[in-house]
Amino acid sequence: MSLCGEQTAQPGALYVVATPLGNLGDITLRAIRILETCDVIACETPRITQRLLAALDIQKKRLFTYRDAGEEKSAQHLIDILKNKRSVALVSDAGTPTISDPGYRLVKQCHEAQIPVIPIPGANAALTALSVSGFPTHAFVFLGFLPVKSGARKRLLETYKNFDGSIIFYESPYRIRKTLVALKEIFEHDRLVFIARELTKLNESFYRGTLSELDENSLPEKGEYTMVVSPK
Secondary structure, eight states: OOOTTOSSOOTTOEEEEOBOSSOGGGOOHHHHHHHHHOSEEEESOHHHHHHHHHHTTOOSOEEEEOOSTTHHHHHHHHHHHHHTTOOEEEOOSSBSTTSSSSOHHHHHHHHHTTOOEEEEOOOOHHHHHHHTTOSOOSSEEEEEEOOSSHHHHHHHHHHTTTOSSEEEEEEOTTTHHHHHHHHHHHSOTTOEEEEEESTTSTTOEEEEEETTTOOGGGSOSSSOEEEEEOOO
16 A cells, blocks of 8 residues: 655654754754654654644653553554554654664564555664765665674675675774774775764864874864765
């Protein structure tokens, strides 16, 4: 069943709605319309979503907290809402839901229950960074957030050392310097790296160069990072 042509939220449909990474101007007209007309919004952090709704002048909307913790139980509750012919918009704190954010279990259960799942596309940090990196886009791999433990992080990077495409991943500001050091230990020093910090936000900044040129100490331990490593 396809509802892709509809401009308002339809009964019993789940909408996966991308929201801005930081700049409110990146919200789409279609996303605004779905958020205005849906019955329930499933979100990671109600405070953040409420702030977005207030900026869009959307009032009195029912919010349901949906996070990794207890996701199976939360998904079932939303399935019940959808089966009762109520519309649900799934959002994350920023960007596209389910991409390194909660949501895929809900989407999976909707497909299994033959509930329509409609994408409302928009911002995504990984593809946004790749698009301005100047690295090949014919093939790429997205690794999400790298493992917290250094050993597991290094093993994962070793796995993709010879990948014939661009490598994209997210990193915490608290580990960004250690990760750049790990890249220098694993990859060739002439390998190009592109680092995007605080994409679309007031303090947006980019770092691009070979591993031998980039200084890990120049990276602020604050903000959200997206890293792209060029092919060998």
